[in-house]
Amino acid sequence: MANDWTTGLPEAAQAYLENRRLDEVECIVADLPGIARGKAVPATKFARQDYFHLPDSIFYQTITGDWGEAAGAEGFIERDMILTPDMSTATAAPWTGDWTLQVIHDAYDRDRKPIHFAPRNVLKxxxxxxxxxxxxxxxxxxxxxxxxxxxxxxxxxxxxxxxxxxxxxxxxxxxxxxxxxxxxxxxxxxxxxxxxxxxxxxxxxxxxxxxxxxxxxxxxxxxxxxxxxxxxxxxxxxxxxxxxxxxxxxxxxxxxxxxxxxxxxxxxxxxxxxxxxxxxxxxxxxxxxxxxxxxxxxxxxxxxxxxxxxxxxxxxxxxxxxxxxxxxxxxxxxxxxxxxxxxxxxxxxxxxxxxxxxxxxxxxxxxxxxxxxxxxxxxxxxxxxxxxxxxxxxxxxxxxxxxxxxxxxxxxxxxxxxxxxxxxxxxxxxxxxxxxxxxxxxxxxxxxxxxxx
Missing domain, CATH: 3.30.590.10 (Glutamine synthetase/guanido kinase, catalytic domain)
Incomplete structure (x- = not known):
């Protein structure tokens, strides 16, 4: 991702960051209950990455934090997914103590095909x-x-x-x-x-x-x-x-x-x-x-x-x-x-x-x-x-x-x-x-x- 990636952000996100230094980016995805899962990374690291990994098991998790046995024939190996940012979703996290953006990511497998049980992919x-x-x-x-x-x-x-x-x-x-x-x-x-x-x-x-x-x-x-x-x-x-x-x-x-x-x-x-x-x-x-x-x-x-x-x-x-x-x-x-x-x-x-x-x-x-x-x-x-x-x-x-x-x-x-x-x-x-x-x-x-x- 280019270092000038902030110039392509939605208007509200650019306004939020005007004359401010972005500290952190929350890379998130909605699980089955709709809980935000992901990683918070320094803005400088986010600028250098095109994607990040999370295990597919986040979509097998119940509201209590337990897991359903839904991994399939290969078993519960927690295979990594590739999560890529949809920059049109970049938005402020204005309640945080520093200057933080949230970005929703889409979930793909290693062949870059959509993860079929990721909720955002279901709607798409x-x-x-x-x-x-x-x-x-x-x-x-x-x-x-x-x-x-x-x-x-x-x-x-x-x-x-x-x-x-x-x-x-x-x-x-x-x-x-x-x-x-x-x-x-x-x-x-x-x-x-x-x-x-x-x-x-x-x-x-x-x-x-x-x-x-x-x-x-x-x-x-x-x-x-x-x-x-x-x-x-x-x-x-x-x-x-x-x-x-x-x-x-x-x-x-x-x-x-x-x-x-x-x-x-x-x-x-x-x-x-x-x-x-x-x-x-x-x-x-x-x-x-x-x-x-x-x-x-x-x-x-x-x-x-x-x-x-x-x-x-x-x-x-x-x-x-x-x-x-x-x-x-x-x-x-x-x-x-x-x-x-x-x-x-x-x-x-x-x-x-x-x-x-x-x-x-x-x-x-x-x-x-x-x-x-x-x-x-x-x-x-x-x-x-x-x-x-x-x-x-x-x-x-x-x-x-x-x-x-x-x-x-x-x-x-x-x-x-x-x-x-x-x-x-x-x-x-x-x-x-x-x-x-x-x-x-x-x-x-x-x-x-x-x-x-």
């Missing part, structure tokens, strides 16, 4: 399949999360953070500006960090839970937006830590409060015309619009294990509690799992309300796009629009992680889109996590079974 593969059809997918994620009091003992229940008023954050205050003001110092740092990193926030609102916020991002390229969500999770955590609280992206951190989702808005651009493929010449809804929805309805039950990847994820799907319970679709209807927001024809889009904020953003977006792609390829037709309260309908989802993984393992069409090797590794790692969970005895079991059975 899905996007490429759209492009082969002359289509460009566009997404806009919404991120929900809780600001909570510091929790240092896992045995203690999670509590909302204390706001500027000195009182714990209040629940049931959706869209309240006063509630947002309670978190003002944290939100100020979130805005400052985002500006330093070159990210555009479309808006921040108070959600229905105590201390629950939502950040909306501008629509764009799926890989770029997944990169931003990946970066944002770290950014938000760092902003919270500056103010003696935690940020959590658990799907259901507090039993009596709503869960946190990553709603994904989808539209598709016809690459030949540059127009929204969901809208016809007269502004009506196209066959592709209904096919995309049909694909979500048909394949999403098997994809839930990716969009709801932990045992806690399934606690979010509670009737009448701000999360869908089925895959009905409706126009401007927030009780349905698939919502078509109010919009002009050129901005027509489909909102997938199923994914939890605990999912890996690359994989959550990839599997949602994959379901829609299969609907287009197979010319599926959406069920009739649901009118009324969709909570009155029947549930469509598996009721836990084990059942969800069973459905995922059977979904060979979905595997072909994502890549069969990803499906194999993902299933093994998630089943290892699930087995770990089943070894833990919960407080509920001790309270109700210890003396009564």
């Amino acid at each position: 593969r899905v996007v490429q399949q759209y492009e082969k059809l002359g289509l460009k997918p566009v997404v806009a994620p919404e991120m929900e999360f809780f600001l909570i009091a510091r929790n240092l003992d896992p045995r203690q229940e999670i509590e909302p953070m204390v706001g500027r008023s000195g009182r714990p954050a209040a629940a049931r205050q959706a869209y309240s500006m006063t509630a947002v003001d309670e978190f003002g110092p944290v939100i100020d740092d979130i805005y400052d960090f985002a500006e330093a990193q070159g990210f555009e926030i479309d808006g921040i609102t108070q959600e229905g839970g105590a201390g629950q916020l939502e950040i909306n991002l501008r629509h764009g390229n799926p890989v770029k937006l997944a990169d931003e969500v990946f970066y944002f999770k770290r950014l938000i955590r760092e902003a919270a830590l500056r103010h003696d609280c935690f940020a959590t992206f658990m799907a259901k951190p507090i039993a009596a409060e709503p869960g946190s989702a990553m709603h994904i808005h989808h539209s598709i651009i016809d690459m030949e015309t540059g127009k929204n493929a969901f809208s016809g010449p007269q502004g009506g809804e196209t066959d592709m619009f209904y096919q995309f929805i049909g694909g979500l309805q048909e394949y999403m039950p098997a994809a839930i294990g990716v969009m709801a990847p932990y045992v806690n994820s399934y606690r979010r799907y509670v009737k009448d509690n701000a999360a869908p319970i089925n895959l009905e679709w409706g126009r401007d209807n927030r009780t349905t799992g698939i919502r078509v927001p109010l919009s002009k024809p050129e901005a027509r889009r489909v909102e997938n309300r199923i994914a939890g904020m605990d999912c890996n953003p690359y994989l959550g977006i990839a599997v949602s796009l994959a379901c829609g792609l299969l609907g287009i390829r197979n010319e599926l037709r959406a069920k009739p629009q649901f009118r009324g309260d969709a909570y009155e309908g029947e549930p469509d989802f598996p009721d836990g992680l084990g059942a969800a993984l069973d459905l995922f393992d059977e979904a060979t069409e979905l595997h072909d889109v994502l890549h069969p090797e990803f499906a194999r590794v993902y299933s093994i790692v998630k089943r290892t996590e699930y087995a770990e969970f089943l070894q833990v005895i919960s407080p509920w079991e001790r309270e109700h079974l210890l003396m009564n059975v």
